[in-house]
Amino acid sequence: MKLIIATPSPYARKARVVLREKQIDFEEIVDVPWNRDTLTKNLNPLGKIPILIEEGKEPLFDSKIIVQYLDHVNQTPLMYPKDPLDNINARVIETTADGVCDAVVLVFLENSRKETLRSNDWIQRQEAKIYEGTKYLSDCLGTKKYFVDDHFTIADVCGFSCLEYLDLRFAKFDWRTEYPNLESxxxxxxxxxxxxxxxPTAQIIEPLED
Ligand SMILES: N[C@@H](CCC(=O)N[C@@H](CS)C(=O)NCC(=O)O)C(=O)O
Known part of the structure; x- marks a missing residue:
């Protein structure tokens, strides 16, 4: 198996962590999906990483689909719990953490534009999602060690990755002070x-022209 990733990406990190947790052999190929020479061409019509490549099979894209597929390949440890309620709870945390990261990406990209083209309203709208989403994660976690059912699941992969993505791309948000339970x-x-x-580590991306 090969996995196309970008080093800062929280979505690629989900697949990278899960492949390691399941001890599946794979090769990591680093791409910069924002650049003109991205490897995503002809592999994902949406032009995004992560992409999972297996000989003789269609490339798989989108982190949720890749992780679900990996749960079929090797059920140990299972990332999406079998119990229906735990499964939904884990997916809600996954969607919230991914949504916080989506908003962080949009703020980062907006701030990469020329100052005269930036929309402060847009930035504020996205920032509200970051703050509210993180509060939701904190409320759901409470004093627990894992987000769902005292086991390491996709909810922890995404929750933890989201926090470190905030450190990398949205460092002005001191979530550690605001939410001591998330810090613990x-x-x-x-x-x-x-x-x-x-x-996650930063990559240099080609500047947007306008
Ligand atoms: N929903 C997708 C999101 C993937 C995503 O947004 N990847 C970003 C990197 S962090 C990307 O490749 N963006 C390139 C683009 O949008 O052109 C997933 O979970 O895999």
Whole structure:
């Protein structure tokens, strides 16, 4: 298996962490999907990473679909819980954490534009999603060690990755002070091997022209 990733991407990180947790052999190929020479062409009509490539099979894209597929390939450990209620709860956390990251990406891109083209209303709209989404994650976690059912699931992959993505791309938000339970959670999980090996790092992207 090959996985096309970008080093800052929280969506690629989901697949990178899950492949490691399931101990599936794979090769990581680093791309910059925002650049003109991106590897995503002809592999994902949406032009986004992550993309999972397996010989003789159609490329798979979108982190949720890739993780669901990986749960079929190797059920141990299972990322989407079998119990219906736990499954929904895990997916709600996944969608919230991914949604916070979506808003962080949009703020980052808006701030990459020329100052005269930036919309402060748009930035504020996205920032509200970041703050409200993080509060929701904190409320759902409470004092627990894992988001769902005392097990490491996709909810933890996404929740933890979202917090470190905030550190990388939205550092003005001091979520550690605002939500001490999220800080404790981060301390509990920060030494996990799959997280240590996939810590997000910035990439240089071609500037947007207008
Ligand atoms: N819903 C997608 C989101 C993937 C995504 O937005 N990836 C970004 C990198 S962080 C990307 O490739 N963007 C390139 C573009 O939108 O042109 C997923 O979960 O895989």
């Amino acid at each position: 959670y981060w301390h509990i999980h920060k030494g996990r091997q799959s997280f240590l090996e996939t810590k």
